[in-house]
Amino acid sequence: MKVYDENILKDGQKLVIRNAEEDDAQGLIDLLQTVDSETRFLAREPGEFNFTLEQEREFIKSTMNADNKQLLVGEIDDIIVANCSVGIVSNNKRYLHRAAMGISVRKKYWNKGIGKILMNECIKWCKEKGVEQLELEVVTQNTRAISMYENLGFEKYGTKKNALKYSDGTYADEYYMILFIE
Numbered sequence: 001m002k003v004y005d006e007n008i009l010k011d012g013q014k015l016v017i018r019n020a021e022e023d024d025a026q027g028l029i030d031l032l033q034t035v036d037s038e039t040r041f042l043a044r045e046p047g048e049f050n051f052t053l054e055q056e057r058e059f060i061k062s063t064m065n066a067d068n069k070q071l072l073v074g075e076i077d078d079i080i081v082a083n084c085s086v087g088i089v090s091n092n093k094r095y096l097h098r099a100a101m102g103i104s105v106r107k108k109y110w111n112k113g114i115g116k117i118l119m120n121e122c123i124k125w126c127k128e129k130g131v132e133q134l135e136l137e138v139v140t141q142n143t144r145a146i147s148m149y150e151n152l153g154f155e156k157y158g159t160k161k162n163a164l165k166y167s168d169g170t171y172a173d174e175y176y177m178i179l180f181i182e
Contacts, residue, residue, distance in 0.1 A: 005017045005117070005121070007113075007117055009076075009112045009113060009114070010112055010113060011112060013076050013077075013112070014076065015074055015075070015076055015081075015112075015114060015117065016074070016075045016076075017072055017073075017074055017117060017118065017121055018072065018073060018075070019064065019070065019071065019072060019073075020060050020063065020064070020071040020072065020073050020083070021060065021064070022057045022060050022061055022064075024060060024073055024080060025053050025056035025057045025060060026053060026056075027073070027079070027080035028056055028060070028073065028080060028083060029049070029051060029053065029056050030080070031080050031081070031082070031083060031104065031106065032044075032049045032083075032104065033046075033047075033049055034106055035104040035105070035106060035107070036048065036049055038106070038107040039107065040139070040166065040172065041138070041139045041141070041142040041145065041172075042104060043102075043164070045166070045167050063085070066087075067129075068087055068088040068091060068129075069085065069086065069087030069088065070085065070086055070087070070122075070125050071083065071084075071085045072084045072085070072118060072121055072122075074105070074114050074117070074118055076109070081105065081106045081108075081109045081114065082103070082104060082105040082106065082109065082114050082115070082118060083103070083104055083118075084101065084102070084103040084104075084118035084119070084121065084122055085101060085102050085103075086099055086100070086101040086122040086125055086126065086134070087099060087100065087101075088129070088131070089135070096130075097130075097131060097132040097133065098131065098132070098133050098134075098135060099122075099126050099129070099131045099133070099134050099135065100134075100135045100136065101119075101122050101134060101135075101136055102136070103115055103118055103119065103122075105118075110144075111144075115145070115148055116148055116151075116152070119148070119149075119152055120152070122134065123152070123179065123181065126181050127181060131181060132180065132181055133178050133179065133180050133181060134154075134178070134179040134181060135176070135177070135178050135179075136149065136154070136177050137160070137163070137174045137175065137176055137177070138174060138175050138177060139163075139164065139172045139173070139174055140159065140172065140173045140174060140175055141172065146175065146177075149177055149179075152179060153179050153180075154177040154178060154179045155177060155178060155179075156175045156176070156177055157176050157177065157178050158175070158176040159173050159174070159175055159176070160173060160174045160175075160176065161173050
């Protein structure tokens, strides 16, 4: 287990950031199933994340053994409260300068700085890998996340109209954002 960082949050809790391991499979399944029901800003409807324990273990294992991607977890009191993944967009030479990322944090742990800590770890990984631009998509109504991304240097480069269609028939647009890494 490689611990990237231990951080003391605003409320005094200790956040451990580390690479995901196969033993984290159930904790990650629990996290993803929980966050999908806590916000409309993620890619799935509640209940759509349906990896089995073995599928999640295999996914984690494939990430652990890859040079072109990374999966981090954030733990408080040995409970996974957040995750963040980052990876090269494609292994074709013309894309090796680009990475994309995704992040989720349990609602109970919002506004503690966990997202920013994880984002900075992704940015650090990109610098180590020689990535020149980090890309993400964010629902336009997710003002808290957009503010954090902009504070980290991301800029909006376009809007995908009706990028998400919810089960109630409504739509959400997404911003395409990029951080150019020096």
